[in-house]
């Protein structure tokens with residue numbers, strides 16, 4: 143069991159270069175199943191979730207190699223369309239292999255996916271959409287047996303919620319389906335656009351990504367290509383917040399500024415000075431952060447649920463009261479206990495959390511309960527007086543590549559011990 147040990151109190155200084163986005167890499171790796179020939183993904187983060195996706199690819203017969211930050215996949219010799227339960231359970235994104243495998247082979251057997259415990263995470267929207275496209279899905283002892291004997295057919299699908307995963311699954315099923323698929327109320331996250339960009343390079347016909355209505359015209363065959371994965375906007379907010387809470391100054395390079403416009407104004411409202419160019423962000427912190435007006439998590443382009451814990455962490459030391467409203471997941475305040483252990487004043491009632499800023503946090507022994515919640519504890523630890531120890535850091539490793547090295551490079555006193 144490894145843990146992170148942080149001695150708080152050092153202001154972060156320097157430059158951090160953003161890695162590729164986990165939430166983009168995973169559906170992209172699933173999409174490679176649809177291509178003939180070799181596909182190369184550059185800027186692929188070295189994360190446990192990415193390694194899990196590579197294991198799924200290898201398991202179904204793909205050639206998959208990761209060298210540094212480039213992954214190559216050749217899916218020409220797929221020989222199995224069943225993904226074992228242990229691999230499905232390793233992460234939530236394993237479910238996007240369903241649409242890809244169905245599209246490619248016309249049948250597959252998968253299990254319910256794992257991933258962060260954020261409350262119930264049903265997959266009804268994924269399954270309903272695939273059924274509408276002609277898939278037959280039978281539940282058998284926890285396994286989903288899926289087949290499309292007549293092939294998948296395009297149709298109009300109205301999502302009752304703009305689910306990111308369901309939109310990705312439908313896109314993957316639709317690119318090789320017969321006819322046109324229209325997704326109404328589609329997710330508009332930048333990762334959807336990255337997936338659409340990749341699929342277009344492979345020969346797919348997709349329009350409307352980044353908007354609420356996505357149109358996909360099926361094609362007979364897709365071919366591999368070279369694709370550079372978009373920068374990780376959530377890791378970006380994490381490192382900016384780490385600088386902000388410690389009173390630091392940081393240059394974040396390799397960013398796509400436009401992807402972060404739903405969060406940067408919050409940091410500005412908190413008193414940070416932010417200079418942006420297209421591919422870097424420069425943040426200077428104020429002497430003390432200020433509280434911000436009510437933050438409601440919403441689908442993109444709203445305030446992202448993935449940064450709720452991270453921004454909450456910095457608001458624990460802000461002057462004033464900040465109210466959070468979590469509207470995407472039912473149980474996404476599990477980091478609050480850890481923050482309270484460190485001296486934060488937070489009151490949770492249902493979907494709402496009220497943070498009254500304190501002057502100081504104190505080092506504590508806390509456990510990461512999920513990926514972003516774990517990152518929130520690290521950020522708090524950087525500013526806390528004394529030593530903070532964070533256990534269960536496998537959650538953090540799912541989404542941050544060597545977080546301790548990145549933060550250490552910017553001056554933080556943090557180390558990983560076994």
Ligand code: UD1
Nearest residue numbers: 165235262263264265266267268305306307308448470471
């Ligand atoms: C993705 C991201 C995750 C992010 C989330 C919301 C990845 C790997 N993960 O997760 O980091 O927090 O988007 O931006 O990209 N829902 C249903 N039925 C479904 C599908 C979803 O009710 O079939 C509900 C979920 O329970 C949740 C909400 O819709 O309450 C959002 O889920 P969704 O957008 O699908 O999130 P993920 O794709 O799982």
